[in-house]
Amino acid sequence: MNKEQLMESARKIKQAAYSPYSKFSVGAAILLKDGTVINGVNVENVSFGATNCAERTAFFTAVTNGYTKGDFKAISIAGDTEDYLPPCSICRQVMAEFCSPEMPVYLTNNKQEILELKLIDLLPYAFTELDM
Numbered sequence: 001m002n003k004e005q006l007m008e009s010a011r012k013i014k015q016a017a018y019s020p021y022s023k024f025s026v027g028a029a030i031l032l033k034d035g036t037v038i039n040g041v042n043v044e045n046v047s048f049g050a051t052n053c054a055e056r057t058a059f060f061t062a063v064t065n066g067y068t069k070g071d072f073k074a075i076s077i078a079g080d081t082e083d084y085l086p087p088c089s090i091c092r093q094v095m096a097e098f099c100s101p102e103m104p105v106y107l108t109n110n111k112q113e114i115l116e117l118k119l120i121d122l123l124p125y126a127f128t129e130l131d132m
C-alpha cells in the first residue's frame with residue numbers, strides 16, 4: 001500500500017467521525033507492518049475533555065487488536081483544512097509510545113496534497129522511558 005492509498009483510507013473514514021460540537025471531522029489510517037490498515041475517527045463529547053482524536057482512536061483500536069510497539073509502519077491523517085492538518089501533541093506522545101522516530105507520518109490538505117514527515121520531525125526529544 002502506498003501513501004496515496006493510505007491517505008485515501010483516512011479520507012474515507014472521516015465521514016464516520018462523531019464531531020457535532022466542532023464540526024471538524026478527522027480520519028486516520030494506520031498501516032501495520034503485516035499490511036493491515038486500522039482506521040480511527042475523532043469521537044467528541046458534550047464534556048469536551050472526553051473527546052478522543054482520530055489518531056488515538058486508531059492506535060487504541062490497533063492495540064486492542066493485538067498490535068504493539070514495533071508493529072507500526074505509517075500513519076495518514078485527513079481533515080478538510082486548507083493547510084496540512086497536524087496531529088495534536090497528545091497524539092504525538094501516543095505515537096512516540098508505539099512507533100519508531102523514523103516512522104512516516106502523512107498529512108494532507110484540502111487540495112489533496114500529501115506532506116511526508118517523520119515522527120521525530122513532529123516530536124523531537126520525546127519522553128519515551130522512565131529509566132533515564
Ligand code: THU
Nearest residue numbers: 022024026042053054086087088
Ligand atoms: N482532532 C483530531 O481528531 N485529530 C487532530 O489531528 C486534530 C484534532 C479533533 C479533535 C476534535 O474532535 C476536533 O478535531 C477539533 O479539535
